[in-house]
Amino acid sequence: MKEIISFASDFGLEDGSVGVVKGVINRVDSDLKINDISHGIPPQNIKYGSLLLMRAIQYIPQGVLLAVVDPGVGTERNPIAITTDWGLMIGPDNGLLNLACATVGGAKQAFLLENENWIIPHEGETFHARDIFAPFAAAYASGQLKLEEFGKELDLEDLTQYLIPLTDISDKEIKGEVLYVDHFGNCQTNVSPDELKDKNFQIGDVLSLTIGNQEIKAKWCETYQNDNDREVGIVVDSWGMVSLFVSNGSASQVLDCKDSSKVKIKVENSKLKVR
Numbered sequence: 001m002k003e004i005i006s007f008a009s010d011f012g013l014e015d016g017s018v019g020v021v022k023g024v025i026n027r028v029d030s031d032l033k034i035n036d037i038s039h040g041i042p043p044q045n046i047k048y049g050s051l052l053l054m055r056a057i058q059y060i061p062q063g064v065l066l067a068v069v070d071p072g073v074g075t076e077r078n079p080i081a082i083t084t085d086w087g088l089m090i091g092p093d094n095g096l097l098n099l100a101c102a103t104v105g106g107a108k109q110a111f112l113l114e115n116e117n118w119i120i121p122h123e124g125e126t127f128h129a130r131d132i133f134a135p136f137a138a139a140y141a142s143g144q145l146k147l148e149e150f151g152k153e154l155d156l157e158d159l160t161q162y163l164i165p166l167t168d169i170s171d172k173e174i175k176g177e178v179l180y181v182d183h184f185g186n187c188q189t190n191v192s193p194d195e196l197k198d199k200n201f202q203i204g205d206v207l208s209l210t211i212g213n214q215e216i217k218a219k220w221c222e223t224y225q226n227d228n229d230r231e232v233g234i235v236v237d238s239w240g241m242v243s244l245f246v247s248n249g250s251a252s253q254v255l256d257c258k259d260s261s262k263v264k265i266k267v268e269n270s271k272l273k274v275r
Contacts, residue, residue, distance in 0.1 A: 003063035054099035074125030101196030101229035114151030185250025
C-alpha cells in the first residue's frame with residue numbers, strides 16, 4: 001500500500017519551489033497523494049516550523065512527513081530520515097523534526113540520505129528539497145526504496161534537538177515567552193493554563209502582564225471575544241496553551257511582539273475580578 005506524503009516548507013507559493021518538489025514526487029510515482037500542511041512558515045524559522053509540525057502531526061494521516069525549513073542547506077548539516085510509530089519523517093537535521101517525533105513517541109531510527117540512485121544530479125547545493133528529500137520521500141512512499149537502502153544509520157543522540165523553553169515560576173511572577181504568532185496575530189506563549197490555575201487564577205480574572213516593555217491588564221476569556229475589541233485578552237488556544245489575543249484585531253500588532261518576546265505575569269496583587 002502506498003503512503004501519503006504530507007509536505008510542509010517555508011517556500012511560499014510565489015516562485016514555484018513547492019510545485020517543483022511535488023512534481024519530482026509525482027515523477028517517481030504519479031499515483032502518490034500529497035497533503036500540503038503549510039508553505040507559509042516564515043523563512044528560515046526553524047522554531048516556528050518545529051512547533052507547526054508538532055501540532056500538525058497529531059491530525060494528519062500516517063505515512064511520510066516531508067518537512068523543509070533549511071537555512072543550512074548545502075552545509076555540513078545532514079539530510080535525514082527518522083522512523084517513528086507514526087511513520088517516516090524526512091528533512092534536514094537542524095531540529096525541525098524532533099518535536100513532531102517526540103509527540104508521536106520519539107524517534108526509533110535515523111538514516112542518512114546518501115543512496116546515489118535516489119539523488120537527482122545537481123550543480124549547486126541549494127535545493128536539497130528537490131534533489132534529495134523529495135525523491136527519497138517518493139521512493140519510500142511508493143515502495144521502491146527500503147529503509148535499509150537509504151544510507152548509513154545514525155546515532156539518535158547525535159541528532160540536532162530543538163526544545164520548547166520552560167517557564168520560570170516564582171511566588172511573584174510567571175516568566176515565559178511567545179512561542180508562535182499565528183495568521184491572525186494571536187500570540188501563543190509557553191505558559192500552560194495549569195500554571196495559571198496553580199496560582200489561583202481562573203476564567204474571568206484580569207491579570208497584570210508585562211510584554212516587552214509594556215505593562216497591560218488582560219482578562220482571561222473563554223473564547224476570542226473580549227468585552228472590548230481594543231483590549232488584549234488571554235485564552236487557552238486550540239493547542240492547550242495560553243495565548244494573547246485582541247478581538248477582531250492582532251495582539252502581535254497591538255503589543256508589538258513576535259516569537260521569543262518575553263512575557264511576565266504578575267502573581268502578587270495582580271488579580272482583579274470582573275463582575
